[in-house]
Amino acid sequence: MNENEISRRDFLKIGGLTAGALAGVASGTVTFRTLESAEAARLAAAAPQVKYTADVMCPAECGLAVRVDNGIASAIYGNPYCPMNAGAVCAKGASGLQMVYNPNRIKYPMIRVGERGEGKFKRVSWDEAIGYVADKLTAIKKKYGPESVIMDAGDITDRDTYWRLFFAFGTPHCTEHGSICDTPRRHGPRIMLGGKRIEPDIMRPLLVRQPDGSLKNDYTYKTRLIIYAGWNPFTATRIPYESRGTVEAKLAGAKIIVVDPALSNTASKADQWIPIRPGTDADLFAAMLRYILEQDNQNDPFRRYIDWSFEEYSQGWDDFLAAFKSWWDKKDPVNNLNYFSLEWAAQRTDISADKIAELAHTFGITKPAALIWGMNGTGHHYNGYLPSIIGTALNIITGNFDVPGGAIDTELTKSDKGGSSTGKQFLTRKVKRVVNGKEVEGEQDKLHMDYFGDWPSAWDDVVGDYPRRFMEGVTLQQGPFRGHRYPIKGYILRTGNSVITGSNTQEWVKALTMKEGNDYKVELVVYVDTPLLESGLYADVILPEASYLERMSLSDIYPSHPLIYLRDFVIDKQHESKTPYEIMQLLAKALIDRGDADVKAADFTEKYKKEEDFWDEALAGAPGKPNSGLVRPYPQYPEGYKILGTPESLEAGRVKVDAEKKEIKGEPVTVKWLRENHGIAVWPMSYYRYKGGGILKTGSKKVEFVFKAYDKYNKLIDESGSVPPALKELGWDRYPKSFYWFETKWNPYTNPAYAKYKDEFPFQVITGRIHHAMSGTQSVDWLGRIRSEDLWYPLNDDVTVDEVLVGSDGPKATGRKLRIPKGTWSVGVVQMNASDAARLKLNTGDLIELETPYGTKTRGKVNAVQTIRPGTLRIAFGGGGRFSPGLGWTYYFKDITPDANMLTDPRTLSPIMGQPGYCDILVKVKKV
């Protein structure tokens, strides 16, 4: 038909509508306008694009799909191809544009002109800023050695560029947020499996090999029971599929039990909330394990708790059992009851013996199930290793480890990345030092202040101990350089905020402002970030880092099966910011120009021609997992061989199978390949991946109930005869061979040493994590308006303040007045049980002061609610006392919001990994 002919259907005769009616009808609809053809062509060239990248608004690093209109990021969505978040983003992720386009962003390099802490800076060029840093680093290296410099890469995983440079520079001290996050929580999986984080099998979709050999996304939930102890995935993300997956698993019939002193968001979705006394998770788990061991009956289907097949893939169970049982006949001085009995646990946890028995029975009998313990609840106590070890054992002996619907160690299943791009190879360089008048040679990493100092087993570094090290310096206790003394003179902090989150705030401030003569003791403090947080106020140099929509790197976080995705350039760099890669290259060049013998052009400026080259190198080892488990990811290739290459090439058989190296090598994953595949590579799922060693990373390639991971530290002690102080504190002279037990600190209900504080300091303080209120994201305006979990609440006063914005030379008053009406802005509050509040004659909104037995204090407003057990107070970690003007409105409420780290005991660092005891706090309360 001729297009010009109008068919009968086109000639629908419309009667009764007049032109006037048409105008009426059309009003409100979106109309179109006609463009000049050149203009249309120009816009067409810049039509909206969807770019795939990875978030950093929180460490879950969800896969994102960002809409870009004419070069402007206009909306943030989840990347539907990324199974971690499967297309979802939380409110915080969606509001990321307020971070990227925040008026308080650090815009230019700055150099301090006032005293540290005053926040007075001048704008300088990149050349000047980098030159300043390079001069200082060169001088420090010459005078004290490169080991006097710490590179602390904070909370985001794209740290590789910085680590590479500083390892090459010669320091062994490249650290990150892990050591102040949840090291005790990770400990059991680490020493028993070589892993880190056990999570329930609820990441969906899973890419599953079908009987016909094809691959299909599986959305079914097989788990029947999840117990979350002190873990609140609904606000404390990192594992973004857990909130979604918990709800879906429940809808699919799973039972959810939450053990937590507070009615968390997760608890509010659960079938059962068990409000345990803070710091007694280990007690509960130990009683559950004892119950299961004593009550197991393999002949009774209702008591067949243990799946003894675990003995095939583990070693040392008898030793573990003997060590565990050795406590059963001992009496606890706190209550004169036998350790790990139901009555003993009931007395300590404040959960009835019947309830504990029911919980143990339910966990033992329900399969598949997962017992998950958390960051705040268990990891932030001095003895947080214990629930982690016992919890790992419980998942293993009940047959729930790496089975469909069970518990997965996600550290073991994620893709490899980094490889030589991380610069770890520089750590094995031989260096010489003169120790006690004698020249000694050893590898660079043997200069590490923790591993060869007071914390040999703190393999994530001891950031909480830095203030002491800054003030006192380092004396190595172990290894070839034993006796070597050096000060800490340079601190490069990138995307972290140690002053608020590192450990005790006052100690950090003291350490960073301590003077030696006219100079600061720590001679160089550099702050590299996008927002200006408190730690930046103590910096000598501030470098504006490109935001997460303006830089590249890789994310892998904690999936159930290997996957890796790209953080990619979405928009142009804003202001004068630079990417981590560019900063690495600039600083490398500046050091080379100053004659640094260790930083070589061949490793930096000549090696990588463009940013993509660096990340291609980091991708070369992906996924790097063995072809093991059921169903084997690639049944066509040999079992147990390491898998390398793109999913596509592996699937198509474009591989080389190397029998000698036991490798199946497909075409390498590259930035280009990822960009062509929605930013992500996903390899197939399998279960039972421990069979034949599989993904286990222990020395024996079995689950180790005897802690061989500690052997090398014991060897160091044997060689030096020097027992680390933290072990001495426990009365140990060596790391234990298997199960161990010790009490947490500042808990008068479980540790007799603290019983005397019970009456005068009647409240235990725990810290909750508020998803909105992480250190950097308080600058996001939208999030300040959303309340959360009774911890982050619109209890602000009516204030009119002088507006402060971060300008080219630091924070400055704009001259404008800003009125924030009462009750319109959420602030960190003190969550208190209403009965406690009534007893103290306190009402919601009253300002109170919390004081510890060692005299530290913080202030906050009471939120009197039923959602926390009596005798316990909860405050948001990093949610108060925020004194950086770079944070926007939150800053104006710094005096009425509590800073948990004002209360943290600087001496309470957990004995094996040196993690601060963020939840081991006792206080008294006074109305202000």
Added chain:
Amino acid sequence: MAMHESLQRRTLLYALLARLYTYPLDERLMEALAALRLDEAPAELEEALGQMQEVAASFTPAEIEVLRVEATRLFDGPGKPMAPPYASFYLHGRLMGPPAASAYRFYLAHSALPNSDGRVAPDHLALELGFLRYLAARAERAATKGRSDEVEESLRASRKFVEGHLLTWMSSLIKSDAFCDADFLNGDEKFTPT
């Protein structure tokens, strides 16, 4: 019937359809709908229109308010709406996917730009229908001036857009379980694709 007249009616019909998916539904729209007459229309179209008109004719302001609430629940949210009126949702699983970009490019290829400052996704049903109205109006103007090649070009674009874009997802929208008991919206959903 003269070409010009038929194009005018086409414009009118698309305007009405676009308006049906634009918040808020109001009395004027109800009146316009009630006044609409179709001659020689297929039976299913008559039926769908009849269903709407029957309800529309008797709406009180309070009932229109109820209808607005229902339309909000279906098309706008809060949260995920029951029947998201976006091509991307059905073809791509989420909003602002490639179908949105391709709709936008299509508009630009025909030198048209929505007057919405990017607030409304380019593949929103109301916008797509609005584009068809724009093309019809353009053809109508060209017909008045006797420029048959321009008429032809606009009609060709219209057909291409309907077949290559609108019809690729409309049926999924209609089939989504979300459609409620409200006879009016039910009729609307049959009326538009027919």
